[in-house]
Amino acid sequence: MTVDSNSSTFLAIMLARFLSGSEGYLVETLLILWKVVDGNCRGEKVAWSDICLPKNKGGLGIKDLISWNKALMIRYIWNLVHGSNNLWTTWIKTYHLKGRSIWEVTAPQMCSWNWRKLLKLHPIAHPMIRHIIGNGLDTSLWFDNWHPDGPIHLKWSSRVIYDAGLLKKAKVGSIVHGEQWVWPCSMSIDLLEIKNYMPSYNPNSSLEDCIKWLPTPDGIYCVASTMASLKTPHHLVPWFELV
Structure with a gap:
């Protein structure tokens, strides 16, 4: 079974609604960062290396798994x-x-x-x-x-x-x-x-x-x-x- 981009975006939005505290805020922040509007991603792409920077250096503080x-x-x-x-x-x-x-x-x-x-x-x-x-x-x-x-x-x-x-x-x-x-x-x-x-x-x-x-x-x-x-x-x- 495959999941298209609209479905995966919808799941991310629903996940943000059910999560509480910092986890839900983080998902919502990512959606805003990716400029998700009506289930579609618009705008410029952002490198994961930038997102994984500490907050005081312009990132979101996500652990860099690589x-x-x-x-x-x-x-x-x-x-x-x-x-x-x-x-x-x-x-x-x-x-x-x-x-x-x-x-x-x-x-x-x-x-x-x-x-x-x-x-x-x-x-x-x-x-x-x-x-x-x-x-x-x-x-x-x-x-x-x-x-x-x-x-x-x-x-x-x-x-x-x-x-x-x-x-x-x-x-x-x-x-x-x-x-x-x-x-x-x-x-x-x-x-x-x-x-x-x-x-x-x-x-x-x-x-x-x-x-x-x-x-x-x-x-x-x-x-x-x-x-x-x-x-x-x-x-x-x-x-x-x-x-």
């Missing part, structure tokens, strides 16, 4: 990177990652819809996760976000891995000796650039690496902070108290 869904999916990436020990992460590491970093994996032709969508969130999630190096044993040298310039594999080509004479799966610990950064000798211009712009702190072989979620002050993953990071900044509107 950003919310992305934030929940990014949590799975955080669990994989942070080393959460549960059935799902164990299964993913065994059957999908197979010893590789989550950041070097691309979606194969034959894979589940969920896994493909998760991998597409790489560009969003990667800058939000920072590795603070201790002994470097838990951080990928080439793929994790620990270097001041960001993940090495994103800024420099894979040639630098060959020039360094290190494995693709090498950890940062391979260039940590005590409290010093020690790179292999090489005349590679890219490698020299990497060496010259290392973290301002020294590593420490007696400490474990620390993984931080940058959007939160305490470095722990939070859905709310992730959603806030996904939103485009908007200025406060002077008339929001009148709505």
Whole structure:
């Protein structure tokens, strides 16, 4: 059974009549916003991204379900990177990652819809996760976000891995000796650039690496902070108290 636009609009109007309080007001506001007259929508279209803005920024304060869904999916990436020990992460590491970093994996032709969508969130999630190096044993040298310039594999080509004479799966610990950064000798211009712009702190072989979620002050993953990071900044509107 299909419902035409007139029928769906009528249902929305009836729903607004039966709902009480803020819920009914919200439905009526949406009908006004869409300029519903005699069961027909007229006027300019309004983007959901604008409607989902807070009221003090010109929106209606409706939860942005697209950003919310992305934030929940990014949590799975955080669990994989942070080393959460549960059935799902164990299964993913065994059957999908197979010893590789989550950041070097691309979606194969034959894979589940969920896994493909998760991998597409790489560009969003990667800058939000920072590795603070201790002994470097838990951080990928080439793929994790620990270097001041960001993940090495994103800024420099894979040639630098060959020039360094290190494995693709090498950890940062391979260039940590005590409290010093020690790179292999090489005349590679890219490698020299990497060496010259290392973290301002020294590593420490007696400490474990620390993984931080940058959007939160305490470095722990939070859905709310992730959603806030996904939103485009908007200025406060002077008339929001009148709505």
